Amino acid sequence: MSDPGDNLRRLTDLYATMARIRAFEETALAAHKAGEIPGPLHVSIGQEAVAAGICINLRIDDRITSNHRGHGHAIAKGAEPKRMMAELYGRASGYCRGKGGSMHIADFSVGMLGANGVVAGGIPIAVGAAQGLKLQKSDAIAVCMFGDGAINRGPFLEGLNWAALFKLPVLFVCEDNGVAAFTRADSVTAGPGVTERAKALGVAAITVDGNNVMAVDGAASEAVAAVRRGEGPHLLHVRTYRITGHTSTDPAAWRPAEEVDEARTRDPIKRLGAVLAERGVAPAELDKIIDAAKAEMASARTQANAAAWPAPGVAFEDVQDTGAVAWSK
Amino acid sequence: MSDPGDNLRRLTDLYATMARIRAFEETALAAHKAGEIPGPLHVSIGQEAVAAGICINLRIDDRITSNHRGHGHAIAKGAEPKRMMAELYGRASGYCRGKGGSMHIADFSVGMLGANGVVAGGIPIAVGAAQGLKLQKSDAIAVCMFGDGAINRGPFLEGLNWAALFKLPVLFVCEDNGVAAFTRADSVTAGPGVTERAKALGVAAITVDGNNVMAVDGAASEAVAAVRRGEGPHLLHVRTYRITGHTSTDPAAWRPAEEVDEARTRDPIKRLGAVLAERGVAPAELDKIIDAAKAEMASARTQANAAAWPAPGVAFEDVQDTGAVAWSK
Amino acid sequence: MVEVTLIEAARRAALQEMRRDPRVWVLGEDVARGGLWGQYKDFLGEFGAERVVSTPISESTIMGVGLGSALVGMRPIIEMRIFDFVMCAMDELVNQIAKIRYMFGGQAKPAVVVRMPHGMWRNSAAQHSQMLEAWFAHLPGVIVVTPATAEDTAGLLVQAIRSDDPVLFFDPKDLFGVPGNISDPIEPIPFGVARRVAEGDAATVVTWSAAVPVVAKGVEMLAADGIKVDLLDLRTIWPWDQDAVIASVKKTGRLLVVHEAVEVAGFGAEVVARVVDVAGPGALKAAKRLGAPRIPIPFSPALEAEVRVTPEKVVKAVKALIA
Amino acid sequence: MVEVTLIEAARRAALQEMRRDPRVWVLGEDVARGGLWGQYKDFLGEFGAERVVSTPISESTIMGVGLGSALVGMRPIIEMRIFDFVMCAMDELVNQIAKIRYMFGGQAKPAVVVRMPHGMWRNSAAQHSQMLEAWFAHLPGVIVVTPATAEDTAGLLVQAIRSDDPVLFFDPKDLFGVPGNISDPIEPIPFGVARRVAEGDAATVVTWSAAVPVVAKGVEMLAADGIKVDLLDLRTIWPWDQDAVIASVKKTGRLLVVHEAVEVAGFGAEVVARVVDVAGPGALKAAKRLGAPRIPIPFSPALEAEVRVTPEKVVKAVKALIA
Numbered sequence A, B: 001m002s003d004p005g006d007n008l009r010r011l012t013d014l015y016a017t018m019a020r021i022r023a024f025e026e027t028a029l030a031a032h033k034a035g036e037i038p039g040p041l042h043v044s045i046g047q048e049a050v051a052a053g054i055c056i057n058l059r060i061d062d063r064i065t066s067n068h069r070g071h072g073h074a075i076a077k078g079a080e081p082k083r084m085m086a087e088l089y090g091r092a093s094g095y096c097r098g099k100g101g102s103m104h105i106a107d108f109s110v111g112m113l114g115a116n117g118v119v120a121g122g123i124p125i126a127v128g129a130a131q132g133l134k135l136q137k138s139d140a141i142a143v144c145m146f147g148d149g150a151i152n153r154g155p156f157l158e159g160l161n162w163a164a165l166f167k168l169p170v171l172f173v174c175e176d177n178g179v180a181a182f183t184r185a186d187s188v189t190a191g192p193g194v195t196e197r198a199k200a201l202g203v204a205a206i207t208v209d210g211n212n213v214m215a216v217d218g219a220a221s222e223a224v225a226a227v228r229r230g231e232g233p234h235l236l237h238v239r240t241y242r243i244t245g246h247t248s249t250d251p252a253a254w255r256p257a258e259e260v261d262e263a264r265t266r267d268p269i270k271r272l273g274a275v276l277a278e279r280g281v282a283p284a285e286l287d288k289i290i291d292a293a294k295a296e297m298a299s300a301r302t303q304a305n306a307a308a309w310p311a312p313g314v315a316f317e318d319v320q321d322t323g324a325v326a327w328s329k
Numbered sequence C, D: 001m002v003e004v005t006l007i008e009a010a011r012r013a014a015l016q017e018m019r020r021d022p023r024v025w026v027l028g029e030d031v032a033r034g035g036l037w038g039q040y041k042d043f044l045g046e047f048g049a050e051r052v053v054s055t056p057i058s059e060s061t062i063m064g065v066g067l068g069s070a071l072v073g074m075r076p077i078i079e080m081r082i083f084d085f086v087m088c089a090m091d092e093l094v095n096q097i098a099k100i101r102y103m104f105g106g107q108a109k110p111a112v113v114v115r116m117p118h119g120m121w122r123n124s125a126a127q128h129s130q131m132l133e134a135w136f137a138h139l140p141g142v143i144v145v146t147p148a149t150a151e152d153t154a155g156l157l158v159q160a161i162r163s164d165d166p167v168l169f170f171d172p173k174d175l176f177g178v179p180g181n182i183s184d185p186i187e188p189i190p191f192g193v194a195r196r197v198a199e200g201d202a203a204t205v206v207t208w209s210a211a212v213p214v215v216a217k218g219v220e221m222l223a224a225d226g227i228k229v230d231l232l233d234l235r236t237i238w239p240w241d242q243d244a245v246i247a248s249v250k251k252t253g254r255l256l257v258v259h260e261a262v263e264v265a266g267f268g269a270e271v272v273a274r275v276v277d278v279a280g281p282g283a284l285k286a287a288k289r290l291g292a293p294r295i296p297i298p299f300s301p302a303l304e305a306e307v308r309v310t311p312e313k314v315v316k317a318v319k320a321l322i323a
């Protein structure tokens, strides 16, 4: 990363990843509003630097677990937006054949072990993946993405203690947007914070500015390397802001408008755009990236909207091998 | 506590309480061995200073929750050994009419809200009792006794965070005997320890020598006062040693004999006996206390062994008011 | 009488009881903001932050704290937000709340109400759609309430809050917007009394919770075909109105139990087995169940439709039953 | 063939499979010391601390870690020590393990075995004696294994470890010391095949898990009175051997299902309801269940005896059934 050309390429990659995540979610929001996407939809607009900055440091055989707000994590880990969008639409060509929807996107082929509808649900799974990888003498690692709301659930304590105890190759990422559903995180969280909690459980931890993708990338690159070297679990506390509401239908009207406006000035995509411009990337270049992302997602939308529904019998598949109930119509 | 006469009385009380706990459990062990007491039996021989030193600081309307190793807690809180013993024997005159046994002794009339067969099970209950008391504007407090094994279960994190958040009148007592069942606690617990965990959750915490009942009493007296003044939850980490095995039938043969021998030299009853002797209490006085305790428990045993069994129909009572299944024979 | 939606009826019932009894308090995520469904709207203003407590995402502790407060005499409404999350609090519910009165020989009656909005709803997929009410009928020590209308939700919630037994209250998510007429004050409805929705001789149809309006629709369609059945909404599955069901079966000789939950080992099995036990197989010409197949709930509308009970499926099942 | 106790049979089955397949590992409290019941005795020495992992008291994480390891290709044996503690891990079991294959459209098959010694045992009271196997028959995505003999425990555990489906394995605590004859190597026993314990025409008696020897004793007593019944041990309740049960009922016309668990909404209800559904009420003269009353398990031997199924109760129930 010392070569400036390399560095610029990396920054451009990060920019493109963030742009693609943003475009995916704005497209999905519109499609949800248009009634094309059913069910609850949680988008991470404003938080893209976290997914992008972490996952750029991962190999395809590294595994991640995610939470209910996981589109960005999946895209950054290498999942195909086309198949993700089809999944949001409940179509047969979606990652889960239409069985999962937004909250359960997984792509095992790129090491994305699944979003999760249960807050903190991914924590023990990531720890277990890390333990499995260690048993296999692999040097792949597991990364566990969760929100600030998850640190008040028991699995946080259990999982971190466990990972530290067995010195497992797992990186915990607390994506702290300051809010859990409709409640400010600090109004339900006691004590000095997540890094202190982690340290008290034997897990090395630092805080990083999650609206600065370069900072996230830098911290992640060090943490991932340490974890991969076998130095045991690490935690990154990444502070960011969720511009949109809890779900696609939540206006989050309880937040002062100024707060959201202020946050917009720290938009991670704009911020990196400014850095790139400073380093001589032409505005047109950046626009091209944005436009490409939008076009990609628009096409994903069109395709998803036109895609076939799963055949009824598909509902009866993937249950269990033995003792599954057969489909009959 | 500044008056030396007072202090001596208090120490004598502590001595008597510890002696009674010890005598109760040795009697129960013998009765279990003799086949008079059924089911699993967990005794706390060597740990008596914890129960005694904490509970001497409590009022009858303060509440405690306990764990699977709770005889000492119950006796120190004021429960009657006679009814406890009858419960161990499964007799109708037991605290729970024979339905609970050793692991579920409760005496609501003295604020003992129950032992618990689930590790960490008492934590949220104590926190809730504290919240209830606060809602009632009572100045009673709740005290939560649990082992070092419990700090690796989720409710530890959730309960402490919650108590700190709502500034509840609850004192957490981690009774650290260094072992959880057959596994050394330090082999399954990562990080700097329970006090650091507590502090990271916003709960004030200190460590105290749990084989020195005066130290426990002193620390508890300050902590209880602070909690009662509304200063929010506190945690005492009390280090002690379990002389006997996990259950009455476990010889704990995996521990080096020297370790147990060394621990015996730190026996809290002997230690306080030495202090009392130093302060001029005649050995015969101490023997009298011990003998009285033994006699009390021997009589509890005799009575329990002769007590009536619950009538069969009792099995069908105390289930629920509406929709209970009637007994018919 | 005033017409309100089911969820508003539930709100008014809790409101009435919190006004009546200062021991009642509510705890759960976001409840101070009115709750995920508006079922506690304006409670914070009226009762204050001590009695309307927005909590951390700590389900074990939400449940356990409710219990602990009950042990010192409070009467908590424990809000679980969505049923599936109660899986994070099962020790507190199953090993503690359901057992404490018994284990302690009657020293305490934990008067808790656990609210668990359940069922399929808006394509929420496998982790937000479960219906496992049958589990709790099998669990000694609890009452299991499964209302389907605004009236019943209101009356049963009042009864639940006043009950000394732990009550598991399954709010029917999918019906929150359905209107009904409630009285003021809301009178309690006793547990274990079924509601007759339709009357007929051709068969006995038993159901509860979100399946009720679906089955009622099917029963209307059957009536249009001249087939009249007894339709009973159990309203609570423990205790359940065995007498009403058996009396009806004695009249009709045919039994169909319908529920949204998985058919295998669902509460419908208990209804059938109990009727066969008490009335004898001779009292029956046929007894069937209609429930979900034994598969998790899929997300896609195209697949969810396969799992759902529909009026058409009810019609088909009744026709097969009486064939 | 070698005669060993049930728990030793289980030990040998796990040992054989861990030798056969390096992906198999075991995690749970105290397992490196051999496990609470000696079921992993000497595993540590042979397989090392990485494959035989004594864990913190962190049930959620024991369960979730097992799952996570399965998602990267390991085959964990998740030891829950005593069934009741699985209540601390229900989210991981119910919302994750049972759902993942389906929710993710078949991308992963979590091949986990969850071992949960269950049932009444030595006056362990309400929090250490539960039998809730029926719950999991109602839960899509899992296999439910409920063996009663050393032979079946060994063969079914081998099958479970080799299965790609999540398997919930209910070790019968109360029978751990009962001897039986196992082969070497231990052959897998397929799921869903009942074992005929006794043969007769008077009635069909269906049971599983710790109730099996009790019922067998009752059936012997009946035989001494000249009453011969078909006794079927289901061995697994999902899948279960519906065909064998229905064939027997068609012969006998009378059905009794016996289980240690609470009768209300137990799996016996499913057996009765399914038989009535498929064979028709006309195929039956009587169908009854014998299980525990709907009360928590009391501690006192005097009270526990009230709850237990006994040979005498079986005799009485069969006699009433054929009266």
Ligand SMILES: Cc1ncc(C[n+]2csc(CCOP(=O)(O)OP(=O)(O)O)c2C)c(N)n1
Pocket (backbone or CB within 6 Å): A068, A069, A117, A118, A119, A120, A146, A147, A148, A149, A150, A177, A179, A180, A181, A242, A246, C029, C057, C059, C081, C085, C088
């Ligand atoms: C165990 C559990 N409890 C409650 C919920 C409902 N819920 C969904 S998301 C959410 C807030 C989570 O906050 P956080 O973890 O900070 O993630 P964010 O939504 O801020 O990205 C809640 C309470 C849930 N899904 N799981």
Ligand SMILES: Cc1ncc(C[n+]2csc(CCOP(=O)(O)OP(=O)(O)O)c2C)c(N)n1
Pocket (backbone or CB within 6 Å): B068, B069, B117, B118, B119, B120, B146, B147, B148, B149, B150, B177, B179, B180, B181, B246, D029, D057, D059, D081, D085, D088
């Ligand atoms: C949730 C749960 N898991 C496991 C057990 C089994 N168990 C009973 S006591 C015990 C050890 C507890 O250790 P600790 O809390 O330190 O208490 P100690 O026995 O040392 O007094 C275990 C594992 C249990 N009762 N509950």
Ligand SMILES: [Mg+2]
Pocket (backbone or CB within 6 Å): A147, A148, A149, A175, A176, A177, A178, A179, A180, A181, A185
């Ligand atoms: Mg958040």
Ligand SMILES: [Mg+2]
Pocket (backbone or CB within 6 Å): B147, B148, B149, B175, B176, B177, B178, B179, B180, B181, B185
């Ligand atoms: Mg200990």
